[in-house]
Amino acid sequence: MSEKSKDQLCRGSVSDSYMAQQSDSYKSWYAAGAVVLLAAVYTWLLHEFGWFTCVLLAPTPDEITWSNSNWQEIEEGSLFILSAYEDRRFQPHYVRIMGMESLGPAQQTKDQPVNVSAIEEHELTCVLWYDNGKRDVVAAERRTMHKQRTIYDGSITYMAYLYSCPIPAARETPPSRVSLTFDVCERITNVVNVTSYGPSKKLHDPDQERDSAAGRTAPPSDKIALCLKPLNFPTKDIALRLAEWIEIQRLQGVDVIFTYVYDVTDTAMVVLRQYQQRNIVDFVIAMLPDRLPGNGKAREKFLRRTSMQLQLTEKVVLNDCFYRHLAYDYVSVIDLDEVIVPRQHHTLTEMLDNLRDVTVTVPKNAGVADGGGESQLAPPCASYCFRQSMFLDEFHQQDHDDIPEYLHVMQHTNRSMYVLTKNELSVKSLCSTRGVIVLGNHGPYQVATGYKDRCYVNRKMALLHHYRNSCNIIHNIQRSSECNKTKSDTIQEDNMIWKYLDPVRQRVEQMAFDCWQSRENSA
Numbered sequence: 320m321s322e323k324s325k326d327q328l329c330r331g332s333v334s335d336s337y338m339a340q341q342s343d344s345y346k347s348w349y350a351a352g353a354v355v356l357l358a359a360v361y362t363w364l365l366h367e368f369g370w371f372t373c374v375l376l377a378p379t380p381d382e383i384t385w386s387n388s389n390w391q392e393i394e395e396g397s398l399f400i401l402s403a404y405e406d407r408r409f410q411p412h413y414v415r416i417m418g419m420e421s422l423g424p425a426q427q428t429k430d431q432p433v434n435v436s437a438i439e440e441h442e443l444t445c446v447l448w449y450d451n452g453k454r455d456v457v458a459a460e461r462r463t464m465h466k467q468r469t470i471y472d473g474s475i476t477y478m479a480y481l482y483s484c485p486i487p488a489a490r491e492t493p494p495s496r497v498s499l500t501f502d503v504c505e506r507i508t509n510v511v512n513v514t515s516y517g518p519s520k521k522l523h524d525p526d527q528e529r530d531s532a533a534g535r536t537a538p539p540s541d542k543i544a545l546c547l548k549p550l551n552f553p554t555k556d557i558a559l560r561l562a563e564w565i566e567i568q569r570l571q572g573v574d575v576i577f578t579y580v581y582d583v584t585d586t587a588m589v590v591l592r593q594y595q596q597r598n599i600v601d602f603v604i605a606m607l608p609d610r611l612p613g614n615g616k617a618r619e620k621f622l623r624r625t626s627m628q629l630q631l632t633e634k635v636v637l638n639d640c641f642y643r644h645l646a647y648d649y650v651s652v653i654d655l656d657e658v659i660v661p662r663q664h665h666t667l668t669e670m671l672d673n674l675r676d677v678t679v680t681v682p683k684n685a686g687v688a689d690g691g692g693e694s695q696l697a698p699p700c701a702s703y704c705f706r707q708s709m710f711l712d713e714f715h716q717q718d719h720d721d722i723p724e725y726l727h728v729m730q731h732t733n734r735s736m737y738v739l740t741k742n743e744l745s746v747k748s749l750c751s752t753r754g755v756i757v758l759g760n761h762g763p764y765q766v767a768t769g770y771k772d773r774c775y776v777n778r779k780m781a782l783l784h785h786y787r788n789s790c791n792i793i794h795n796i797q798r799s800s801e802c803n804k805t806k807s808d809t810i811q812e813d814n815m816i817w818k819y820l821d822p823v824r825q826r827v828e829q830m831a832f833d834c835w836q837s838r839e840n841s842a
């Protein structure tokens with residue numbers, strides 16, 4: 320039921336009951352006065368407390384229906400929510416909720432696409448709860464986290480959504496908690512904290528603070544957060560690869576790395592915890608919602624298969640990671656076997672300063688029919704996309720003797736000169752937190768009005784290094800043809816990454832020592 324119809328229903332019933340009893344015209348003046356007063360009180364209550372016909376109570380902790388330790392369940396498995404974030408980038412401000420919605424049994428077969436419209440017919444309402452006891456009831460807006468509206472894939476039982484709840488402009492503080500419901504008059508059994516962000520949550524930068532205290536403005540410095548693809552390495556020990564990868568990112572100017580952990584070995588967990596203690600890495604132990612496999616071999620199999628359902632599940636956690644880091648300037652989604660390497664600058668931050676200069680101005684006359692003459696500004700980039708180049712294991716013939724063999728990236732310097740086609744599925748991106756609304760694996764899916772969704776970065780400026788075992792993906796013709804071109808082009812030494820070699824070698828060795836020591840101490 321919409322808010323308007325509830326409002327009419329309530330006013331209607333109040334005025335009818337009064338009017339029917341009154342016949343005397345003198346008395347009916349009083350009645351009319353009472354109705355006006357009641358309506359005013361009702362409007363005030365509605366405004367102040369979100370009060371109307373149904374009794375709205377926030378669930379107590381033991382009234383919440385949990386699907387597992389990460390996900391709350393709404394309406395008997397119809398909808399699952401993970402987290403909620405405040406978003407002050409637009410007017411009105413929003414609460415953004417990460418969730419997945421069930422398609423119901425037998426909704427989909429191999430040749431019948433998922434019918435997103437059928438899900439979206441069911442209107443959803445957000446209840447915003449404030450610390451002062453007030454609340455707002457607003458309509459939720461769905462945005463799918465998938466690029467296409469229809470998906471043909473027999474594997475899908477849950478769709479991924481970003482739910483947006485507009486915060487009424489009159490509110491001075493953001494809500495502290497939020498619930499989602501199909502029917503506000505039913506008892507609500509879900510509520511998640513709304514994570515807020517602001518300058519106070521920005522990373523501590525003593526230099527910048529000192530400068531601004533002294534009235535000097537510090538040079539602009541972009542804050543970068545990386546979202547590392549969820550980790551599922553139950554048997555392969557990635558401890559040292561993780562340490563090497565993290566240290567390279569730090570030397571490139573990345574401020575924080577966030578990831579989700581399904582399963583890693585004990586050694587890898589020690590490394591993650593060491594970096595977590597130093598505020599460099601943060602992570603959440605990941606769980607899949609509802610009937611998706613919860614543990615063991617079944618989950619491992621599900622996570623290894625590149626099904627559309629797995630990809631949709633990952634989109635929810637990637638967007639969760641993105642919204643966690645709105646206080647940063649750029650967020651990048653990247654895998655453990657990938658590194659974006661600037662070729663003309665030492666760090667990503669230096670390169671970003673330069674990229675803005677290059678991409679923002681459109682040359683005079685460009686694309687202007689009448690000859691133009693005015694120089695114009697291109698729309699700002701919601702993302703900078705980096706083209707991919709392969710450093711396959713099979714190109715590696717012999718170790719560099721002077722480099723420890725466990726430094727996988729530093730050892731693998733042979734690359735194919737073929738740079739993969741400028742295609743949105745073969746790039747990785749640095750996404751602007753100003754412009755992106757829904758994030759995908761390779762770049763933004765939905766951007767704010769006025770933003771250009773992708774700006775491809777010249778390959779001379781930077782490349783995405785991909786350290787794969789092999790590039791063969793048999794069932795995908797386009798990828799297979801890219802792989803063939805990768806293998807048949809010249810294989811050549813490219814040691815651009817060595818600009819980070821000395822500090823990486825030192826820091827990984829130190830980390831290995833610290834981890835060994837922490838295990839000794841806890842043993």
Ligand SMILES: *[C@@H]1O[C@H](CO)[C@@H](O)[C@H](O)[C@H]1NC(C)=O
Pocket residue numbers: 434435436437440
């Ligand atoms: C999808 O669902 C909508 C709403 O239920 C319906 O009107 C439409 O016909 C369906 N489309 C297909 C292709 O089944």
Ligand SMILES: *[C@@H]1O[C@H](CO)[C@@H](O)[C@H](O)[C@H]1NC(C)=O
Pocket residue numbers: 512
């Ligand atoms: C939600 O916020 C409350 C109050 O700040 C806090 O006590 C509680 O632990 C939070 N819950 C979660 C799941 O973070």
Ligand SMILES: *[C@@H]1O[C@H](CO)[C@@H](O)[C@H](O)[C@H]1NC(C)=O
Pocket residue numbers: 714715716717718719730732733810811812
């Ligand atoms: C790189 O490839 C060349 C040519 O195949 C080979 O001679 C060289 O040993 C390789 N370098 C490394 C580090 O494997």
Ligand SMILES: *[C@@H]1O[C@H](CO)[C@@H](O)[C@H](O)[C@H]1NC(C)=O
Pocket residue numbers: 796797799800803
């Ligand atoms: C790539 O090379 C393999 C082996 O030579 C071949 O079987 C396959 O058809 C090629 N794929 C494409 C798309 O050209």
